[in-house]
Ligand SMILES: NC(=O)C1=CN([C@@H]2O[C@H](COP(=O)(O)OP(=O)(O)OC[C@H]3O[C@@H](n4cnc5c(N)ncnc54)[C@H](OP(=O)(O)O)[C@@H]3O)[C@@H](O)[C@H]2O)C=CC1
């Protein structure tokens with residue numbers, strides 16, 4: 619059975635570990651390396667994993683997940699400084715290219731991925747691209763790890779991972795913002811915050827569940843929109859205020875920032 623070490627035990631690592639453990643990965647196979655003792659204690663308590671502050675100990679693992687901020691990857695490589703041949707490196711860092719990772723870690727198997735935080739619930743959406751040194755066995759390992767916490771979409775060009783970041787990596791935050799704003803607006807229209815929240819969350823869950831069943835979102839929307847009714851009034855207002863443009867510009871800013879982070 620392979621062992622896995624996470625370098626960086628922050629939000630995204632914790633979400634992935636939660637998803638892995640819930641899917642049957644034994645916590646004893648998982649080590650998390652993080653500099654902050656308090657964070658390590660929390661991870662041990664939350665997930666039952668082994669933790670350490672020593673980056674060099676990642677050398678013991680078969681699979682190493684780089685879960686630090688993009689700007690910290692170079693420092694981690696310097697701290698690790700070991701022969702990694704035969705291992706699989708999985709990077710979740712936004713923007714950091716395979717070429718940069720090979721520059722830091724040498725000629726090893728590298729799976730560059732872009733997960734998202736719903737991984738914690740087994741509902742992750744992850745993009746995957748592997749380097750030429752990744753064997754079929756390593757590719758299957760990467761896919762099966764990712765599928766333990768959600769869906770895996772393999773892209774055929776590396777730069778598409780920046781588009782994945784704009785859609786699903788950062789995507790949960792767009793929905794959370796929408797939820798925040800709907801609760802605020804519902805409260806402004808007279809509902810209690812508790813009622814506005816309950817109605818908003820159930821609506822988000824219901825809409826996502828209906829959309830998952832396969833009908834096109836525009837068809838589902840049409841069934842809510844009575845001719846010249848209330849939904850029509852809301853949608854016309856959204857379109858007049860540039861809703862589509864707001865989303866498109868936000869996602870382009872996200873993608874551009876991913877590219878920028880990769881260059882830093
Ligand atoms: N959050 C998300 O939704 C997603 C994040 N990602 C990617 O995941 C990566 C981590 O992001 P996120 O979890 O949000 O960030 P966090 O800041 O929550 O986690 C990073 C962790 O790494 C620790 N760390 C810093 N330096 C080192 C080091 N030298 N060795 C080991 N650990 C170290 C940090 O400690 P300290 O706080 O002390 O710096 C922190 O606990 C990023 O590259 C990001 O692009 C990808 C997809 C989604």
Ligand SMILES: O=C(O)[C@@H]1CCC=N1
Nearest residue numbers: 711712783787788789
């Ligand atoms: O905000 C970020 O940079 C990371 C990458 C994708 C989601 N969170």
